[in-house]
Structures are given as structure tokens and as C-alpha cells.
Amino acid sequence: MQAKFVWWKHGVIYHIYPRSFYDSNNDGIGDLQGIIKKLNYLVELGIDAIWLSPIYESPMIDFGYDVSDFKSISIEYGSINDFKELIDKAHQFGIKIIMDLIMNHTSNKHPWFIESSSSLTNSKRDWYIWKESNNNNKPNNWLSAIGKSAWELDKTTNQYYLHSFFKEQPDLNWRNNEMQEAFFNDIKYWLNIGVDGFRLDVVNFIVKDLKFRNNPIFMWINLFQKHIYNRNRPKSYKIIKKLRKLVNEHNDKVLIGEIYVFPPGDSKTAASYLNNKKGLNLTFDFSLIFKKWGAKSYYKYLENWYNNIPKKSWPCNVLSNHDLNRAFNRGLFDIKNEEKAKISAVFILTIKGTPFIYYGDEIGMINGKIKKSEIKDPLGKKYWPFYKGRDKSRTPMQWNSEYYSGFTCSKPWLPINHDFKEKNVENQKSQEKSILALYISIIKLRKKYPSLSMGSFIPLHKGENGIISYYRVYKNEKLFVILNFTNKNKKININSSLKNILYSTHREISTIDSLSKFLVFPYEAIILNSNEAFN
Numbered sequence: 403m404q405a406k407f408v409w410w411k412h413g414v415i416y417h418i419y420p421r422s423f424y425d426s427n428n429d430g431i432g433d434l435q436g437i438i439k440k441l442n443y444l445v446e447l448g449i450d451a452i453w454l455s456p457i458y459e460s461p462m463i464d465f466g467y468d469v470s471d472f473k474s475i476s477i478e479y480g481s482i483n484d485f486k487e488l489i490d491k492a493h494q495f496g497i498k499i500i501m502d503l504i505m506n507h508t509s510n511k512h513p514w515f516i517e518s519s520s521s522l523t524n525s526k527r528d529w530y531i532w533k534e535s536n537n538n539n540k541p542n543n544w545l546s547a548i549g550k551s552a553w554e555l556d557k558t559t560n561q562y563y564l565h566s567f568f569k570e571q572p573d574l575n576w577r578n579n580e581m582q583e584a585f586f587n588d589i590k591y592w593l594n595i596g597v598d599g600f601r602l603d604v605v606n607f608i609v610k611d612l613k614f615r616n617n618p619i620f621m622w623i624n625l626f627q628k629h630i631y632n633r634n635r636p637k638s639y640k641i642i643k644k645l646r647k648l649v650n651e652h653n654d655k656v657l658i659g660e661i662y663v664f665p666p667g668d669s670k671t672a673a674s675y676l677n678n679k680k681g682l683n684l685t686f687d688f689s690l691i692f693k694k695w696g697a698k699s700y701y702k703y704l705e706n707w708y709n710n711i712p713k714k715s716w717p718c719n720v721l722s723n724h725d726l727n728r729a730f731n732r733g734l735f736d737i738k739n740e741e742k743a744k745i746s747a748v749f750i751l752t753i754k755g756t757p758f759i760y761y762g763d764e765i766g767m768i769n770g771k772i773k774k775s776e777i778k779d780p781l782g783k784k785y786w787p788f789y790k791g792r793d794k795s796r797t798p799m800q801w802n803s804e805y806y807s808g809f810t811c812s813k814p815w816l817p818i819n820h821d822f823k824e825k826n827v828e829n830q831k832s833q834e835k836s837i838l839a840l841y842i843s844i845i846k847l848r849k850k851y852p853s854l855s856m857g858s859f860i861p862l863h864k865g866e867n868g869i870i871s872y873y874r875v876y877k878n879e880k881l882f883v884i885l886n887f888t889n890k891n892k893k894i895n896i897n898s899s900l901k902n903i904l905y906s907t908h909r910e911i912s913t914i915d916s917l918s919k920f921l922v923f924p925y926e927a928i929i930l931n932s933n934e935a936f937n
Contacts, residue, residue, distance in 0.1 A: 405856050405876075409498055410599065410656035410683055410756060411716050412855040413450025414845055417760045419724045420457055420479055421465065422798045425810035432798070432809070434480035434488050441491055443827065447764060447838075448845035451498035453601050453658070455724055457485070461511050463570045463780065466502075467603065468509035472588040489596045498598035500656065505585070506607045507571040514584075515572050522559050529581040530572050531564040532556075533614065543616045543624050544632045547604075547662070548781060552632065566607050566632065568780065576608045576641050586648055593649070599656030600649075602682070605642065606661045606675065609635040633662070634671060643680050650679075658718070659685040665692040669703075673710035684718040684756060691726055695742060697887040698865035704753060708859070717755035721746055722763050728795050729760075731769040738889060740766055741925035744840050744907050745885050748927035751844040752874065752883045754859035762799055764841040765830050770797035770819050778816060802828040835907070843905055847929065851904075853879045868892060869922065882930045886922045894920050900930040 407413075424436030434457065444452065456466030459474035466476065475482050489499050508515055517526040533541035533553070541562055546552040553562040554569040564573045575581060589600070611631035620626040642659075649655045659682040661672040667689030675682045687707050693699045711717055721729035730743050743766045750757045772793045777783050782791020793816055800822040801808030807822035819825075830836035848854045857876035863869040868888035874881045882900050886892050896917035903912050906928040914920075914930075922928065 405852070407855075409450050409654070410658075412852075413498075413756070414448065414751070414848065415451045415453055415500070415718075415756060415758045416444060416447070416449040417453045417455070417723065417758055419455045419761060419796050421455075421815055422796050422809075423761055424799060424801070425812075425814070428811040429478075430810050430812045430814045431478050433478065434475070434484040438484075438488050438491055441495055441497070444497065445495050447842060448849065449497065449759065451500055451598065452492065453500040453758070454502060456502045456504065456603075461509055461570070463509070464568060465778070467504055468507075468511075468568070468571050469504055470509040470511040471513075472508075472585075473591050486595060493596070498656075499596075500599045500601055500658065501592060501597050502603060503589070503600040504603045505574070505576075506566060506604050507573045510570045510572055514581075518572075519556050519558060519563070522561070526581075528578045529575055529584075531575050531610065532559075532561045533564070534561055542614050543619070543627065545617075545624065545627060545629075548784070549625065564610070566604070573610070574608070577612070577637070582641070582644070586645070589645070589648065593652050593655065598654070599658065599683075601658040601660065603660055604662040605659045605682075606634045606638060606663075606671070607632070608641060609637040611635060634674075639675070639681065642675065642682060646677075646680055646682075656684065657682045661685050661687070663688070667692050669706045669710045673707070673712065673715070676712055676715035678715055684716065686718065686720055686758075688720070688726070690719065691721065691723075691729075691732075695732070695887070696865070697863075697868045697870045697885070700749065700887070701861070701865035701870050704861075705864075708754070718758060719750050719753060719755045720758040720760070721750055722760040722795065723758075724760070724796055725792050726795060728767060728769050729763055730766050738925060739768075740837065741907075742887075743837055745887060745925055745927055747837065747840055748844060748883070748905075748907075748929070749870070749885055751841070751848065752854055752881075752929065753872070754857075754874075759841070760795075762797075764838050765800060765825055765827055766837040767797070767800060767825070768819060768821065769794040770817065772797075772817065776817055800826040802826050840907065844929075847904060851879060851881055851931070852876045853881045857881075862896070863894065869894060871896075880932050882932075884922055884926070884928045884930075886924060886926045889924045891924060892922045894922060896920065898932070900932045902931050903928060904931050905929040 421432045423432040424440050425432050426435035457479045458469045459471040459476050460466045460468050475485050492499050514529050517524050518530045540553040544552040547567050555562050565571050566573050615631045617627040659675050669687045672685045672687040675685045690703045693703050730739050779791030779793045797816050797819050798809035798814045803823040807818045830838035853874040853876035857874040860873040863871040871884045898917050901913050908923045908926045
């Protein structure tokens with residue numbers, strides 16, 4: 403009897419940044435109808451779920467992560483009816499819909515904050531985090547994620563409010579039960595509409611130290627502080643447990659946590675939020691994104707991540723997202739990037755865990771080159787030229803070689819990447835060895851062979867000599883994956899009955915005689931199988 407397929411566990415999740423996916427009304431901004439029009443493409447790709455970056459009503463100071471109404475859709479993206487249509491049509495294709503949920507903060511234009519900031523005695527005053535000055539100084543030394551004080555003085559009430567990000571994003575007070583109930587009611591609204599789960603933005607930020615103690619600093623410089631008291635507080639886990647209970651009232655839903663940490667990542671902290679029944683189903687460990695290229699480095703990520711995950715919990719794996727550099731451009735030098743992108747893709751699609759694909763990674767999209775005058779990201783505007791912002795990983799999807807790459811017929815909100823005429827979906831569909839063809843092929847193998855999505859993970863080569871190899875085993879099905887991270891031929895010796903090549907980046911599907919002194923080509927990914935039982 404085959405194990406039950408659990409979509410968020412054994413499927414493939416595709417992350418869409420809606421502004422940049424497809425513009426259906428030619429205003430230069432991607433929208434919900436655009437996603438609906440491209441559902442056939444996503445079906446062909448083979449994904450099982452879509453995670454949408456925020457689509458709520460927002461002033462767009464931080465492009466949707468500053469929500470002014472959690473029950474409304476931003477007019478830029480469409481209407482509630484458009485969203486319901488997306489859910490309905492996606493479900494007809496067997497594709498789930500995951501919303502981004504920003505629990506830590508709202509926009510300062512949210513009605514709750516407008517009320518809260520109106521007076522010291524307003525009934526919603528305690529829905530946000532307010533403090534008096536500390537001897538005419540800010541309440542404590544906490545810094546926001548953008549590097550400045552996390553406190554902003556409100557001139558109306560002469561108190562400071564906390565903001566872990568921009569001052570237009572005041573932090574909610576999750577110690578207030580009335581606010582909790584109101585927020586949970588907003589969540590119920592989307593669950594009742596048919597949303598299949600939520601990705602929780604910076605969920606490890608939601609509770610702060612009750613005593614508001616100063617964070618410890620290094621070398622007497624406040625910029626170098628350890629965020630002990632404004633992140634990862636014990637009560638965060640209790641709030642998540644309550645949210646889990648709410649979501650469990652609906653069948654087959656998922657909670658995915660973004661556990662925000664600085665480079666080089668922290669798999670232990672990410673894993674601490676995992677608990678399939680009382681916590682989160684999945685959490686992101688961004689350590690892989692911060693790893694340098696190399697077999698040893700990639701294997702070290704796997705080892706740390708798998709070792710820290712609690713029993714009965716499940717990992718997920720990600721190469722890129724909307725806040726960080728695209729995987730295609732992660733190295734210091736643009737050397738063999740396409741080959742490396744293919745190795746990375748096979749790696750993430752065949753190791754144990756739910757793979758997340760960031761839109762455009764499946765065609766090898768690069769970081770965009772954004773002029774200063776074209777920057778939209780407030781972080782890029784603030785810190786140029788030392789930090790050019792997040793726009794580079796948010797450029798419009800490249801659909802074809804036509805003007806504006808088929809994304810829109812008018813000027814797009816961000817410039818199209820310069821390589822769109824060569825690198826686009828239409829071109830790669832016709833190229834047998836394209837990155838897109840690789841993604842489609844490996845996802846098909848995941849669906850055909852349960853060992854790739856459900857099986858145990860048994861490593862053989864652990865990064866030595868530039869090779870990672872591993873078995874994926876499910877019942878009597880045994881697959882073997884070999885990844886050569888180097889630009890050199892490598893010989894491996896394996897005493898195995900594996901004989902059938904299911905996929906290779908370099909050779910045809912065929913039967914081989916032996917894996918003794920088997921030659922693996924530079925940057926080759928190869929998947930083999932055998933119908934014999936694994937002992």
C-alpha cells in the first residue's frame with residue numbers, strides 16, 4: 403500500500419511575486435488575472451501549489467508587506483472575485499493556493515493603528531507596542547531589520563511605537579488577546595474562502611521581551627547587536643500553537659514559517675518552530691542560499707538541516723526568494739552558471755524535503771540590473787550604492803522574445819532583464835537541454851517515482867572530491883542520484899545493481915553495465931534506478 407500523498411509535503415510549491423508574473427490589463431503590473439491566464443503553464447511545469455507574495459490592500463511602502471486591510475485585495479492586483487476565481491480554477495487543476503500572512507506588523511494606515519495612535523486611552527491602544535521615552539531617550543537599543551532604531555516617536559501621544567522594519571510598519575502586540583482574536587478572525591475569512599494555507603512572514607519576530615531589555619552588543623557598537631529580546635521569544639511558540647489549532651479546524655491546510663535570521667543562516671532556530679500537530683508544518687532554513695558553491699558546502703547544509711529537524715517533522719528547501727539574490731547569480735564570478743543552476747535544480751528536487759521554486763528560476767532568470775533612477779525598493783533607495791535593494795530578484799517574468807518579453811504591452815513596473823530575447827519560456831520549451839526542460843523532467847520523475855518525494859534519504863558521497871550522491875528509497879523502489887559539482891570528470895566506484903539511467907544532463911536515457919569506475923562528466927547530474935529491493 404502506497405503512503406498517502408500529502409501535497410505540502412510531497413509536492414512542489416511555486417512562489418509567485420504577483421507584480422512580476424504576468425500583466426493581464428497592460429498597466430505594467432502583474433495581477434491575479436495574469437496568474438489565471440498562466441495556470442496552463444504551471445500545470446505543464448508540474449507544480450502542486452502556488453505561494454503568492456502579499457496581495458492585500460496596501461499603501462505599497464514595502465510592496466504589500468505593509469497591509470492596511472487584511473480582508474481586501476489590492477486594486478493593483480484585482481478584486482476579491484478575481485482571487486476566488488484563481489482559487490477555483492487552480493483547484494480544478496489540482497493546484498493549491500497559499501497566501502502570505504504578515505503577522506508581525508500592519509501598515510500605519512491600517513484602521514487598527516489609526517485608532518491605536520489617536521489617544522493614550524483608545525480601546526486599541528494596546529493592540530500595538532507603545533512605550534514612554536527612557537530618560538528622554540528611546541525606550542531601548544533595539545534595531546529594526548533595516549539597521550536603524552526600531553522606535554518611532556508619535557507626536558500625537560508623545561510615546562514611541564515599535565517597528566521591526568520601516569516606520570510605516572508598526573508592530574502588533576501579540577500579548578493582547580483582543581488583537582489576537584481580531585487577527586484570527588481575518589485568517590478565518592480566507593480559510594472559509596478556500597485558501598489552502600499560509601506562509602508566515604518573519605513569524606519569529608511576533609513576540610517581544612515583556613521587560614523590553616536591551617539587546618547585547620558587540621565591540622560597544624549598537625549596530626552589532628544580538629537580537630535576543632526582540633526575536634524568538636518563548637511566547638511566539640505558544641501563539642503559533644494557537645494558530646495551528648485554528649487552522650486544524652479546516653482539512654488539509656499548511657502553515658509555513660519564514661524564520662528570519664542573518665547570514666549564514668541558522669538551521670537549529672528554523673527547526674525549532676517545526677511541529678506538525680502543534681507548530682508549523684514547514685519552515686525555511688535559508689542556510690543553503692548563503693552557502694558558497696561546492697559539494698562539501700551543499701552537503702554540510704543538508705547534514706545540519708536534517709540533524710536539527712525533530713522526529714516526524716519534515717524539511718523544505720529553497721534556492722531563491724523575493725528578498726535575496728537569485729540562485730543563478732550567487733557566485734562571485736559568472737562561471738558556468740547555467741551548469742550550476744542545473745545541478746542546484748536537480749539537488750533541490752531530489753533531496754528529502756518539499757522543494758520551493760521561485761518564479762523564473764526554472765528558466766535560469768538572473769538578477770536584474772536596475773539603474774538608480776529605476777529603483778522601487780525603499781531599501782535600495784536608502785542604501786544605494788552600498789546596497790542596491792531587492793528589485794534585482796523581482797524583475798518581470800520572461801515569457802517570450804517579444805517587446806517587454808510578453809509580460810505586458812506597456813512599460814513594466816521594473817525593467818525587463820537584458821537577456822530576455824534568448825532566455826524565456828517560449829524558447830526553452832523547444833530546447834531539449836534547457837533549464838526549463840530539466841525542471842519539467844525531474845518534476846515528472848517525482849510524480850512517477852514516490853522514492854523522490856516520499857522516500858528515505860541515504861547519502862553515499864558526502865561532498866568529497868566534488869561529488870554528492872545519495873539513494874532515495876521507498877519500499878522496493880530504489881533511485882540513486884549523482885551530482886558532480888566540479889568542472890572535471892570524476893570516477894566513482896559503486897557496487898550496485900543500478901542499471902537504468904532515468905535522467906542525465908549529459909547523456910541519453912539508457913541501460914549501463916556497471917557503476918565500477920563510472921565516469922561522471924563535469925557538472926553532470928544523473929538519476930539511476932533499479933527494480934530490485936534495497937538491502
